[in-house]
Amino acid sequence: MAKKILITEKPSVAMEFAKVLKISGERKDGYLESENWIVTWCVGHLVTMSYPEAYDEKLKFWRLDTLPFMPKEYKYEVIANVQKQYNVIKNLLSREDVDTIYVATDSGREGEYIFRLVENQIGIKKQNRKRVWIDSQTEEEIKRGINEAKDLSEYDSLSDSAYLRAKEDYLIGINFSRLLSIIYGKRAAKELEEDRISIAVGRVMTCVLGMIVSREREIRNFVKTPYYKIIGEFGDKKSLIKAEWKVNEKSIMFDSPKLYNESGFKKEQDAKQFIVSLKNKKAVVTEVKKSKIKENAPLLFNLAEIQNECTKRFKIKPDETLEIIQELYEKKLVTYPRTDARVLSTAIAKVISKNLNGIAKGYKEEEVQGYIKKMAEEKYKTDLTKTKYVNDSKITDHYAIIPTGQGYENFDKLSDLKKQVYKVITKRFLSIFYPPAEFNKVSAKINIENEEFNVSGKVCIKQGYLEVLKDNSVKENKEEVSLDILNALKKGQEINVLNFEIKTSETNPPSRYNSGSIILAMENAGKLIEEEELREQIKGAGIGTSATRAEIIKKLERIQYIAINTKTQIITPTKKGEIIYDVVNSSMPDMLNPKLTASWEKGLDMVAKKEIKADTFMEKLENYINSKVNKLVVKW
Numbered sequence: 001m002a003k004k005i006l007i008t009e010k011p012s013v014a015m016e017f018a019k020v021l022k023i024s025g026e027r028k029d030g031y032l033e034s035e036n037w038i039v040t041w042c043v044g045h046l047v048t049m050s051y052p053e054a055y056d057e058k059l060k061f062w063r064l065d066t067l068p069f070m071p072k073e074y075k076y077e078v079i080a081n082v083q084k085q086y087n088v089i090k091n092l093l094s095r096e097d098v099d100t101i102y103v104a105t106d107s108g109r110e111g112e113y114i115f116r117l118v119e120n121q122i123g124i125k126k127q128n129r130k131r132v133w134i135d136s137q138t139e140e141e142i143k144r145g146i147n148e149a150k151d152l153s154e155y156d157s158l159s160d161s162a163y164l165r166a167k168e169d170y171l172i173g174i175n176f177s178r179l180l181s182i183i184y185g186k187r188a189a190k191e192l193e194e195d196r197i198s199i200a201v202g203r204v205m206t207c208v209l210g211m212i213v214s215r216e217r218e219i220r221n222f223v224k225t226p227y228y229k230i231i232g233e234f235g236d237k238k239s240l241i242k243a244e245w246k247v248n249e250k251s252i253m254f255d256s257p258k259l260y261n262e263s264g265f266k267k268e269q270d271a272k273q274f275i276v277s278l279k280n281k282k283a284v285v286t287e288v289k290k291s292k293i294k295e296n297a298p299l300l301f302n303l304a305e306i307q308n309e310c311t312k313r314f315k316i317k318p319d320e321t322l323e324i325i326q327e328l329y330e331k332k333l334v335t336y337p338r339t340d341a342r343v344l345s346t347a348i349a350k351v352i353s354k355n356l357n358g359i360a361k362g363y364k365e366e367e368v369q370g371y372i373k374k375m376a377e378e379k380y381k382t383d384l385t386k387t388k389y390v391n392d393s394k395i396t397d398h399y400a401i402i403p404t405g406q407g408y409e410n411f412d413k414l415s416d417l418k419k420q421v422y423k424v425i426t427k428r429f430l431s432i433f434y435p436p437a438e439f440n441k442v443s444a445k446i447n448i449e450n451e452e453f454n455v456s457g458k459v460c461i462k463q464g465y466l467e468v469l470k471d472n473s474v475k476e477n478k479e480e481v482s483l484d485i486l487n488a489l490k491k492g493q494e495i496n497v498l499n500f501e502i503k504t505s506e507t508n509p510p511s512r513y514n515s516g517s518i519i520l521a522m523e524n525a526g527k528l529i530e531e532e533e534l535r536e537q538i539k540g541a542g543i544g545t546s547a548t549r550a551e552i553i554k555k556l557e558r559i560q561y562i563a564i565n566t567k568t569q570i571i572t573p574t575k576k577g578e579i580i581y582d583v584v585n586s587s588m589p590d591m592l593n594p595k596l597t598a599s600w601e602k603g604l605d606m607v608a609k610k611e612i613k614a615d616t617f618m619e620k621l622e623n624y625i626n627s628k629v630n631k632l633v634v635k636w
Contacts, residue, residue, distance in 0.1 A: 005038040005092055006102040006132070006146075007118075009111055012330050013137065014041040017104060020142045030088030038092055042105065046086045047117035049170050050075040062178045064636075068629040069174055070622055074167065076121055090122045100128035103152055104145070107133045108338050108397055109608065110547050112155055113162035131155050135348075135398055136335040138406045161608035164617055168600065169203055175625055176201040176588070183636050184583045191579050199580055200559055203597060204522075204544040204552050206584055209561050210592030211521060213573045213581040215513060222509035227264035228271040229505055232453045233498040234283060234446055239485045240498070243446050243453035250450040252277075264505060275500040278448050285493045286452075287445040288486070293458070294438055297431040297465035299342035300389065300400035303546040304523040310421060311516025311569050318519050318550035324421050325401065331414075332407030334425055338547040339398040340523070343391040348399055349384045355429075356382060358405020365423060371430050371468050380433050389432050402429045427468050434465035442486040446495060457483035514569040515553055522549050525598040543597045588628055 006021070008014040014032070023034040031040035052059035052066075054075050059066055078086045092098065105111035119125060129152035134145035180199040189197045230245040246263045247253050258270045265271040301309070306325065307318040325337040344352070360372045374380075384390050403426045411419070443456035460466070489495075513521065522543040544552055553571075556562045561577035564570070573581070581592070590596050603620070606612045 001035070001097070002099040003033075003036060003038055003095075003097050004100040004102060005040065005098050006104050007089065007115060008039070008041045009105040009114060010043065010330070011041045013104070014039050016137050016330070016332070017142060020139050020146075030085055031092060038098065040089055040092055041085070042089070042114055042118065043082050043085055045114055045117070046079060046082050046089070047076050047121045048079050049166060050077050052174060062182055064179070064182055064633055067175055067179055067633070068171075068625050069178075070171060070625065076117060078121065086118065086121075089118060090124075093119075093122055093124050093126070099126065100130065101126050101152075102130045102132050102146065102149055104132040104134075106338070107135070107336060108547055109158055109162045109165065109545070110338075112158050113166065116159045116162065129153070134336070136404045136406075137330060137332045138404050141404075157610045158608045160614040161604045164607060164614055164621075165604050167618070168604075168621055171621065171625055172203045173201060175629055176591070179629055179632060180583055180587060183632065184587070188579050188583055192576055197576075199583060200561075201584065201591065202552075202555075203600060204548065205556060206580075206591045207543055207594055207597040208518065208522060208552055209556060209573070209577055209581055210584070211594065212513060212518070212556075212562055212571055213578055214592075215510060216573050216578075219509045219512065222507075224509075225260070225507045227260035227266060227505055227507075228268045229264050229503040230271055230275060231501050231503050232278075232283075232446065232448075233501070234453070234495045235485065235498070236496060237498075239488070241444075241446075241455055241482065241485055241495075243444070243455035245451060245453050248450070248452050251452070252450070268502060268504070271502050275502070278451060278497075278500060281448050281497075283446050283448045283453075283495050283497045285444060285489050285491055285495055286447045287443075288489050288491050289443045290487070291441050292438060292461075293441055294436040295464075296388070296436045297434060297469070298428070300344070300402060300432065301425060301428055302339050302342045302400055303337055304340070304519045304549070305342065306401060306421075306425065307519045307550065308516035309424060311514055311519075313424065314417060314420065315567060315569050316417075317515045317553070317564065317569065319554045321421070322550050324418050325425075327414075327418065328407075328422055328425075331410035332404055333410065333422055335400075335402050335404060336398045337401055338545075339401060340542075340546050341395045341398060342400050343389055343394050344384065344399045344402070345395055346385060346390055346392055349390045352384060353382055355403060355405040356433075359403055359426065359430075362405065362408035363403075363411075363426065364408075368423065368426055368430070371427070371434075374467075375430070375433055380435070382433060384432065387432070401425060431465040431468040434468055435462070437464040437466045438462040440483065442483055444486055444489050448497070455482075455486065457486050459483050513571045515564055515571060516569065518553060518571060519549050522552075525594045542601060543594055544601065587632055 006017055008017060018032050018039045021034070021037050021039065023032045023037055023039055025032070025034070031038055033039075052069055054077065055071055059069065093101070103115045105115045130149035131152045131154065132145040132149050134141045177198065177200055180201060181197075185197060185199060188199060189195060232243050232245060234241045234243060244263060247259060253259060253274065258265055258267065260266045265274070303322065303325070307321045310316050310321040310324075311318065322337060325334060328334045329337050356372070356375075359368065363369070403422070411422075414422070438461050439458050440461050441456065441458040443454070446453040446455070511517075523546075525542055543549075553562075553564075556577070557564055560574055561580060563572050563574055565572075584591050603612065603617050607614050607617050
C-alpha cells in the first residue's frame with residue numbers, strides 16, 4: 001500500500017502531528033510509522049552551504065586575488081552532527097512505497113528553506129509534494145493544514161527567496177569579511193593591541209552595528225543646551241492656573257533671534273526682560289476648548305512588539321522571548337510566533353469566539369477570568385470584522401500572535417516567566433474586545449496684549465480597555481483639580497495675573513537602544529519610533545525579518561561587537577565594535593545604511609511575491625559585490 005510521509009522541523013512538532021494522525025505504537029529511530037503514514041523530522045537545519053575551500057582548496061587562504069568569490073553553481077553539505085537524521089529522511093524518501101510528501105516544517109521562509117535543502121541534497125523529488133501551512137499547533141489547525149495542503153510548487157517563489165537570502169548573506173559575508181580583513185585587519189588589530197583579528201561583515205549585522213555605534217557617538221558628543229520657558233500664574237490662590245507662554249504671529253517675539261524654540265529663550269536675561277514687559281497688563285481668556293477623546297486598545301502583538309514588551313517588562317533578550325513564545329506555540333497555547341502582522345484575518349475573526357471560549361474554560365488565572373466575566377456581563381461585542389484589528393491586506397504569511405484558547409493541559413508545567421509572557425499576550429488579546437478609554441480634555445488660551453499662554457488638562461472618565469492593560473494606563477491624573485478650574489473659564493473673561501516664573505529646560509540626548517527597542521528600530525528600517533500608530537504606518541521595509549532579528553543581536557554580542565547589560569538590557573558598542581564600524585564607514589559606508597539593507601530585504605520579499613524574478617535579484621547582487629570589491633582593491 002502506498003504511504004504518505006510528513007516531515008516537520010522538530011521532533012516535538014512531529015509528535016503533535018502523529019497524535020492528530022493517530023499514529024500509535026513504538027517510536028522508531030528517527031520516525032514514526034503507521035499503516036498509511038510515516039512522520040519524521042528535521043532537527044533544525046540538516047544541510048548548509050559549503051565553505052569556499054570545498055570549491056578549491058586554495059580558497060582556504062584569504063587572498064585578494066581570489067576575490068570576489070561568486071560560484072556559478074553552489075555547493076551544499078550535510079551538517080556533521082545531524083548526519084544520522086539526514087540519513088533517516090533520505091532512506092524514508094527513497095522507499096518505493098512512499099508516494100506523497102507532506103512538508104510541515106515551520107510555515108515561513110526559513111522553514112521552507114530547511115526542507116528544500118534536504119530534498120535537493122538527497123536528489124529525490126516525489127511526484128506528489130504537498131505543503132502544510134498552519135497558524136497554530138492545535139488539533140483542528142493541524143487537521144485543516146493537512147486537509148488543505150497545497151501543491152509544494154505553489155511555494156516555489158518563497159523557496160527562491162529563501163535561497164537568495166542565504167546566498168546574499170553568504171556572498172556578502174565571505175567577500176567583504178575577507179576583503180576588509182586583508183586590507184584593514186592589521187591596523188584594527190594594532191588599535192586593539194591584538195596580534196590579528198578578522199573583520200566580520202554581514203548584510204544585516206553590520207547595518208545594526210552601525211545603528212548602535214552611531215547612537216552611542218551621538219550621545220557621547222551631545223552637548224546639552226539650556227533654554228528658558230515662561231510660566232504665567234493666573235486666577236487666584238484657590239483656583240490657580242499655570243499656563244506656558246508660546247510665541248505666535250502677533251507676538252513681539254515672532255521670528256526673534258532671542259528664541260531657542262517656540263516657547264523658550266536662549267538667554268535667561270532676555271526671558272526676564274520679556275516678563276517685565278508683561279507686568280501690570282490685563283489678561284483675557286481668548287479660547288476655551290472642551291472635548292471628549294476616545295482611545296482604542298493598541299493593535300495585537302507581532303514578534304517585534306512582544307520582544308520589545310518583554311524586554312521592558314522582564315528585562316530579557318529578544319532571543320529569549322522568541323524561545324518562550326516558540327515553546328508556547330509548540331504547546332498549542334499561542335499562534336505562530338514569527339509574524340510581522342499585528343492584525344487578524346477576516347477568516348479568523350469570524351471564529352474568534354472559539355479562542356475566547358477556550359480561555360474562559362481553560363485559563364484559570366483569576367485576573368483574566370475577571371476580564372472574561374465582565375465581557376459576558378457587559379455583553380461586549382466580539383465581532384471584530386469592521387475594526388482596525390482585522391485587515392487581510394496587512395497579513396503576509398501569518399496573522400498576529402494570539403492565544404489559541406487551547407493547550408492548557410501543558411500550562412502548569414511552564415515556568416513562571418513563560419506563564420507571565422502568556423498572560424501578557426492574553427491580556428493584549430482581550431483588550432481589543434473592550435470599549436475605548438474615554439478622556440475629558442479642556443484647553444485654554446490666555447492673552448496679554450497678543451502674547452499667548454496655553455494650558456490644558458485631561459482626565460480619564462472611562463477606563464475601557466485600560467482596565468485590562470492597567471500596566472500601561474494613565475496614572476492618577478494630577479491635573480484633575482485644574483480641569484475643574486479650566487471648565488469654569490469663559491471666553492472673553494478677564495483673569496487675574498498673579499505671577500510669572502522662569503523655568504529652565506535643556507535639550508536631552510537620544511536614548512540608548514535596549515535589546516527590545518533595537519528590534520523595533522530594525523523592523524522600521526533603522527528608526528526608533530516610540531509612537532505606536534506611526535510605527536504601523538511606515539512599517540514594511542525593515543532590516544532583517546521577524547525570524548532573524550533576535551539572532552543578529554545575539555551574534556553581535558557573541559563576537560563582542562556590542563555589550564548588553566544583563567539588568568537593564570541597554571546596548572553599548574565595544575571598542576572592537578567601534579573599530580569595525582570605522583573600518584566599514586571609511587571603506588564601504590553604504591553597508592551601514594539601513595535604507596540599503598532594507599531595500600535588499602524588500603527585494604527578497606518581491607521575489608517571494610513573484611513581483612521580480614530570482615535571476616534579476618541575483619544579477620543585481622553580483623554586480624553590487626563585483627563593483628565594491630573592485631573599487632576597494634584598486635583603492636588599496
